Amino acid sequence: MLKINLQYDWERFHANYCVNIKPGMTTLLGGSGEGKSTLLHLLGGYLEGRGELYFHEASLLSLPAYERPISTLFQSDNLFPQLTVWQNVAIGVSPSLSLNREQKEKVSWALEKTQLVDKVKRFPQALSGGQAQRVAIARALVRKKPILLLDEPFSALDPALREEMLYLVNEVTDELGLTTLLISHLPQEACLVGGRVILIEQGEVIAHEPVSVLSQPEPHALFSNYLGVGVSSRSTI
Amino acid sequence: MFFRSIKGLLPALLGVGFFLLMGAACLVALLRYSELHAWLGYLQQPYLWRVVRFSLWQALLSSGISLLIAIPVASCLMHRRFYGRGALLQLFSVSMVVPTIVAILGLVVVYGRSGWLSQFLGIQVPLYGLTGILLAHVFFNMPLAVRLLLQGYDLIPAGQWRQATQLGFTRWTAFRWIEWHYMKKVLPGAFVLIFMLCFSSFAVVLSLGGGPKFSTLEVAIYQALRFDFDLNKASFLALLQVMICSLFALLVYRIAPVNRQDVSLLALTRYPLKDSYWARFADGVALLCVFVLVIPPFVAIFGPIFSPLFFETLQSLALWQAVLVSLQIALPAALVSVLLGICFAVLARFCMGRPYLAFLPNKIEHLGNLILMVPGLVIATGLFLALRDVGWGLPSSYWIVVWVNAVMALPFVLRALMPVMYQQERRFRNVYLSLGIQSWSRWRLEWPLVRVNVAQALGYALLLSLGDMGVIALFGSQGLVSLPLYLFQLIGSYRLAEGSCVAVVLILLCLMLFYGSSRFVGGKVGGVNVKN
Numbered sequence: 001m002l003k004i005n006l007q008y009d010w011e012r013f014h015a016n017y018c019v020n021i022k023p024g025m026t027t028l029l030g031g032s033g034e035g036k037s038t039l040l041h042l043l044g045g046y047l048e049g050r051g052e053l054y055f056h057e058a059s060l061l062s063l064p065a066y067e068r069p070i071s072t073l074f075q076s077d078n079l080f081p082q083l084t085v086w087q088n089v090a091i092g093v094s095p096s097l098s099l100n101r102e103q104k105e106k107v108s109w110a111l112e113k114t115q116l117v118d119k120v121k122r123f124p125q126a127l128s129g130g131q132a133q134r135v136a137i138a139r140a141l142v143r144k145k146p147i148l149l150l151d152e153p154f155s156a157l158d159p160a161l162r163e164e165m166l167y168l169v170n171e172v173t174d175e176l177g178l179t180t181l182l183i184s185h186l187p188q189e190a191c192l193v194g195g196r197v198i199l200i201e202q203g204e205v206i207a208h209e210p211v212s213v214l215s216q217p218e219p220h221a222l223f224s225n226y227l228g229v230g231v232s233s234r235s236t237i
Numbered sequence: 238m239f240f241r242s243i244k245g246l247l248p249a250l251l252g253v254g255f256f257l258l259m260g261a262a263c264l265v266a267l268l269r270y271s272e273l274h275a276w277l278g279y280l281q282q283p284y285l286w287r288v289v290r291f292s293l294w295q296a297l298l299s300s301g302i303s304l305l306i307a308i309p310v311a312s313c314l315m316h317r318r319f320y321g322r323g324a325l326l327q328l329f330s331v332s333m334v335v336p337t338i339v340a341i342l343g344l345v346v347v348y349g350r351s352g353w354l355s356q357f358l359g360i361q362v363p364l365y366g367l368t369g370i371l372l373a374h375v376f377f378n379m380p381l382a383v384r385l386l387l388q389g390y391d392l393i394p395a396g397q398w399r400q401a402t403q404l405g406f407t408r409w410t411a412f413r414w415i416e417w418h419y420m421k422k423v424l425p426g427a428f429v430l431i432f433m434l435c436f437s438s439f440a441v442v443l444s445l446g447g448g449p450k451f452s453t454l455e456v457a458i459y460q461a462l463r464f465d466f467d468l469n470k471a472s473f474l475a476l477l478q479v480m481i482c483s484l485f486a487l488l489v490y491r492i493a494p495v496n497r498q499d500v501s502l503l504a505l506t507r508y509p510l511k512d513s514y515w516a517r518f519a520d521g522v523a524l525l526c527v528f529v530l531v532i533p534p535f536v537a538i539f540g541p542i543f544s545p546l547f548f549e550t551l552q553s554l555a556l557w558q559a560v561l562v563s564l565q566i567a568l569p570a571a572l573v574s575v576l577l578g579i580c581f582a583v584l585a586r587f588c589m590g591r592p593y594l595a596f597l598p599n600k601i602e603h604l605g606n607l608i609l610m611v612p613g614l615v616i617a618t619g620l621f622l623a624l625r626d627v628g629w630g631l632p633s634s635y636w637i638v639v640w641v642n643a644v645m646a647l648p649f650v651l652r653a654l655m656p657v658m659y660q661q662e663r664r665f666r667n668v669y670l671s672l673g674i675q676s677w678s679r680w681r682l683e684w685p686l687v688r689v690n691v692a693q694a695l696g697y698a699l700l701l702s703l704g705d706m707g708v709i710a711l712f713g714s715q716g717l718v719s720l721p722l723y724l725f726q727l728i729g730s731y732r733l734a735e736g737s738c739v740a741v742v743l744i745l746l747c748l749m750l751f752y753g754s755s756r757f758v759g760g761k762v763g764g765v766n767v768k769n
Contacts, residue, residue, distance in 0.1 A: 064511075066511060077396020080414065095406045096413075143404075
């Protein structure tokens with residue numbers, strides 16, 4: 001269980017996140033500038049917040065980013081352009097890139113899982129957007145961190161590819177028992193990955209419900225403002 | 238459309254055209270006074286080859302040592318935030334343009350026979366000879382190398398640091414996998430620049446060389462011009478120097494990777510890396526090198542300010558005449574240099590957006606940097622001869638000094654201007670195109686974004702011209718005595734104490750003008766942050 005009780009202030013923006021998140025998929029919904037990415041950056045350790053952050057009763061707040069049990073996939077800049085696909089994945093296991101046999105097998109497993117075995121010697125510039133994000137997912141897999149944060153990593157991909165990536169994330173989350181938080185602007189993505197949804201407005205968690213609330217004939221009271229009229233029919237597409 | 242753009246380019250074309258015309262006139266004049274058959278004879282002189290060997294050796298050592306120290310220092314300054322870091326960076330930007338003769342004085346006070354090192358620690362440094370030359374070159378060029386490497390760090394996308402933080406990189410792994418990749422792109426350029434500066438070093442070798450054993454090509458050219466007035470030999474030596482520098486630059490650029498900014502959508506933020514005792518130790522050693530090599534000569538320069546002699550020196554008429562001459566040279570030279578730099582930049586970015594001209598921006602920039610390969614003394618002599626041929630003899634000396642100072646500062650001006658000009662072009666080209674904003678209207682819009690860099694360019698050009706001890710040494714006896722030349726004359730007549738006071742005046746003048754340039758051209762708070 002990920003227990004969040006975090007406060008963060010930046011100029012006129014005051015955030016106060018309070019929520020407990022169970023393992024599985026959770027989608028963070030909310031309008032632009034409402035504080036979804038801020039929450040992920042606080043969890044990842046890229047922003048300094050106040051309050052409490054516990055995972056399985058262990059406090060994470062004082063830990064630097066690299067010591068937190070968290071892997072984060074960002075919208076961009078997930079890969080090192082100067083390293084090959086294999087190196088980009090392996091660096092998640094050992095920053096010095098000196099891997100033992102077991103670690104190399106782990107990298108191979110992740111590359112197989114993400115269908116990148118034939119691309120290991122390529123550099124990120126030679127990959128498509130979907131392939132590049134699969135490399136980032138492969139690295140998250142080898143790191144074996146129990147929490148996976150996805151800060152709209154697939155937003156630049158076309159709808160079919162985005163769907164493919166979401167299935168992959170969903171599969172990995174189930175298989176490894178991860179606590180995955182996905183930021184999205186699209187309610188249908190939340191429906192696709194299932195689990196629960198969190199609605200964030202002005203730096204606060206407004207709702208934390210099963211994803212089924214999005215496909216109800218009548219919009220859930222807390223989500224109606226965000227979804228607007230007629231969105232329930234869109235989300236069932 | 239194309240011709241309308243060309244019309245807007247006219248001032249820039251005229252500027253660059255004038256630069257080329259002056260260069261060509263200088264070359265033609267020199268060749269007119271050359272006797273090619275005598276050149277073979279020079280090639281057989283063992284003295285010449287000794288001078289060439291020593292010039293290469295000291296330049297290689299100086300640039301190698303400067304870069305070796307600069308790499309860990311730049312990494313430390315990039316990753317650590319400590320009290321005085323900003324001041325140190327400011328000092329670095331000033332130290333590369335501190336008047337050579339003043340820095341030499343500072344080095345003599347610290348490392349000389351009766352200097353601080355000898356007095357307080359009993360260590361004798363053989364200052365006159367290779368050691369002194371290396372010390373002076375490292376003093377000037379290590380800070381320059383640090384600044385160039387820090388510019389290289391700017392090429393690293395912020396996203397890479399964020400990943401490094403997430404993956405728990407240590408300083409060493411970050412250096413190995415991220416920093417070195419970008420350093421490799423910057424190092425060849427930095428090496429060539431420093432090599433050329435050291436190869437064509439004049440005042441340092443003249444003052445600290447200690448005799449003909451440690452002479453360089455530049456000093457040999459000076460001797461040929463000043464003492465023998467042997468134009469033939471001077472032309473030969475100058476061409477030899479240009480050839481060696483060109484060959485060296487070609488070789489290094491051929492093996493150098495392309496310098497390119499990787500795309501990142503993330504704004505620059507600081508992401509801390511895993512720290513360790515080893516990293517702290519390495520940073521400590523790097524900073525110690527800086528404190529030993531750069532700081533003491535600076536402190537020594539300001540020593541005489543507390544002596545009564547300083548106030549006596551301030552009352553000397555010759556001092557204020559020299560100040561006036563320095564200002565009369567430095568202000569127009571800096572202005573011309575910045576205007577020339579802007580002409581180069583405007584022309585280069587005009588070519589950027591056009592596929593059939595896309596190969597030109599680098600070439601245009603290199604054209605401006607070519608001046609580093611040509612000794613200032615030779616340009617001055619060529620110009621003097623060319624102007625004498627058209628009937629302007631001695632009265633042209635002042636303008637020759639101004640022009641040569643302006644073109645010698647051009648590489649530094651371009652270095653300060655070009656990155657921001659390219660950045661503006663890349664970011665806003667389409668917006669300007671779609672709105673039809675051109676030439677002066679565009680300048681008015683861009684001014685708040687580029688004024689900091691223009692101020693920096695102007696500052697560098699001012700300081701370089703104020704501290705010039707090359708061309709002025711050639712024309713000095715024509716009643717044109719600038720502060721550095723006045724200081725050189727005082728040192729030459731063993732009036733060291735008075736010389737130290739003049740050095741303080743010169744450095745204060747440099748600081749005042751540099752501050753004035755940053756404050757009045759750069760704006761109150763340093764203009765708009767171009768990174769945002």
